[in-house]
Amino acid sequence: MGRRRGVMSDQLKEEIAKELGFYDTVKQEGWGGIKARDAGNMVKRAIQMAEESIGKDKP
Numbered sequence: 001m002g003r004r005r006g007v008m009s010d011q012l013k014e015e016i017a018k019e020l021g022f023y024d025t026v027k028q029e030g031w032g033g034i035k036a037r038d039a040g041n042m043v044k045r046a047i048q049m050a051e052e053s054i055g056k057d058k059p
Contacts (some may be wrong), residue, residue: 008046016045 006013013031017023022038034042 012046013042016042016049020045 008016014023014026017026017034017038020038020041022034025033025038
C-alpha cells in the first residue's frame, strides 16, 4: 500500500516548522522525528493560515 501524498507543499511545511520552532528537528531527523504535538500544531497553523487567506478574499 502506497503512502498518501500530502496536501501541504514541502515549502509550506518547512515555513510552518520554522515558525513553530522545530525545523531543526526536521532537518536532523526528518518529518518522522517531530512530536505528535508539533504535528498537530502544524496542522492547526495551516488551517489558520487557510482561513485567513479565505477571509482576505471576501469583499
